[in-house]
Amino acid sequence: MTNGQARGCEVSWFSALCDDDYEFLGVPDARLKSSWAHCRDIVLQAESGGFDNILLPSGYQLGIDTTAFAAAIAPMLNRLALLMAVRVGEAWPPQLARQIATIDQMLGGRLTINIISSDMPGETLASAPRYRRTLEAMHILKAMLSGESLDHDGEFWQLKLDPPRIGTVSGKAPPLYFGGLSEDAREAAAKGCDVFLMWPDKAETVRAIITDMTARSAKYGRTLRFGYRAHVVVRDTETEARTAADRLLSKLDMAQGAAIRAKSLDSNSAGVAAQAALRESASYDGYAEANLWTGIGRARSGCGAAIVGDPDQVLAKLESYRAMGIEAFILSGYPHAAEADLFARHVLPKLDHGPLARD
Template identity: 70%
Template sequence: MSSRALEIAWFSALCDDDFEFLGQPDPSLQSSFDHCRTIAQTADKLGYDNLLLPSGYQLGIDGVAFASGIAPLLKQIKLLLAIRCGEFWPPQIARQVATLDQMLGGRLTINIISSDLPGESLAAGPRYDRTVEVMNILKTLLNGLPLDHQGEFYKLKLDPPRIRTVSGLCPPLYFGGLSTEAREAAAKAADVYLMWPDTLDGVAGIIKDLRERAANHGRTLRFGYRVHVVVRETEAEARTAADRLLSRLDPETGAAIRAKSLDSQSYGVRRQAELRDAASQQDGYIEDNLWTGIGRARSGCGAAIVGDPDQVLAKLKAYHSLGLEAFILSGYPHAAECDLFGRHVLPALRRWQAAG
């Protein structure tokens, strides 16, 4: 193993994204404080490093409110709080972030989402320009510096908030997007560039491009990967479990789910569709152990690493060797798959990590 860092995170289904059968909502798995608390505490107990708290305007429960409620119940895990830029005033969210970080004992990280204000639509270029402004404002205020920001979207002259993070610094900012505008935004202001599933060659190409873009701005980036997992004791059992997820999905329902999403026309979503189209029509695998079937029933992150523990471990190692450091994993149902990965793969990852 290289000396590069390794972060293993899980996903808390705040956005109603939890199923036993994809496309078939189950009231017992819908987003609620109790259900998402179970996922969070399972990941915490099993030793995951971080937990993504996603955000969707139309679905589920609020991430900031959930983070506040769950913080005192967690022992060691960090929280990766998604912040939708179009829905917050930057000085306000800076104060909220500092407060949450104190509640977590310094274990807060931030996932920046370049969203619109609900009910409005801003073209991609200006929207990502606004996102860069938000990231720069947050970094200035949360690093304890006075702010004199005269941008296109925000004109602010402020002292930093009195309340500070535990470290006194802005938590790491995770950010993703495949368009040229998104890549440039990441290169200018993000700390960790997140990508959705892709082939090994595809991941290598994205990392190369983002490293070059960041260097043009005198910066460096870390890299993360958001992907589902289906791990069982044997490959045959894992493939059977993956097929079962789609066993009650009809094509019309799947198409309607994908079309309904707010990001259904984004570059990232189109890339997930390209992978599905290029995959084997017989079983949906685009390369060894990377299954695109998930994307038939959801927009966004649309593929899963499927296999036995050794195969899943080997796939993660292969991605890590390309430069990926942060893995944000999920599986259906989320609490059950969190437990399976935590028992079958996570201990081996920790031993490999320690050996490096």
């Protein structure tokens, strides 16, 4: 995988399309509620700060629509890529392929896709068939977005289609980012995705996941790349960073935090369980290992830990993950625009980074 633009790692930020922006975790703030204007400003902050990509999350219960937002923001960007989350359970793959190709053209070929193995709204499908459906969707999207005729007789979709007229700028499917820790999720990833995403964990666990997923994908003649999704709190000194992290939780009601975690659509997933276990194994001050703080997970489901420290400590932590094989980072912080600015000024210039190479 070579590309003249490729460098050490891809560094992405996060735009809070799903009502996940706070000054104090668990305390709703009207100024930070998901809206076109607020989420647009986060994306523009990421572009001006020098990030390579930005995750646009998706949820049908919270926030604003991801695909519509991506189409609206694409013409406003000059170099930033978009990592558009798509909920497979809610999509008809041929229509989704057309949307992806259109937005990729609007963006000048810089669209990437985060596949979410979602249910249909109101539906609960068991893990094994849900991930089989996700794998089918990935195969259909890759064929259609590579300009291939489709003759698909699957468990969930039966499609016989000519190549679509509209395609991506490259003529190929954009990279598919995907994550999950259950056996079903790991197998779907090994067979279908391009970048396997992980949430924060101890170093030995991250290494074990990379080893496992490398072996699984090799069984299918494939090579995965690896991404790491984490929050970050960076300040001039470690003491200031720890104080800023503690401040985030200073107004959190524990019952409210539990309610936020419980109502999440992924609250029972293997990944969320792993984040809970990481939090429970942490020391009294919430640190699972040096500079990895699990307090974020007390007020949100999903990615529940932050890299906390001074610029050199945060950089060293990221470089340690790169040494393990991580090539893509998806970072965020609270409030998102303010923390993006801090990271862009204090850490990003010290990283060898650029867009991930494409096949």
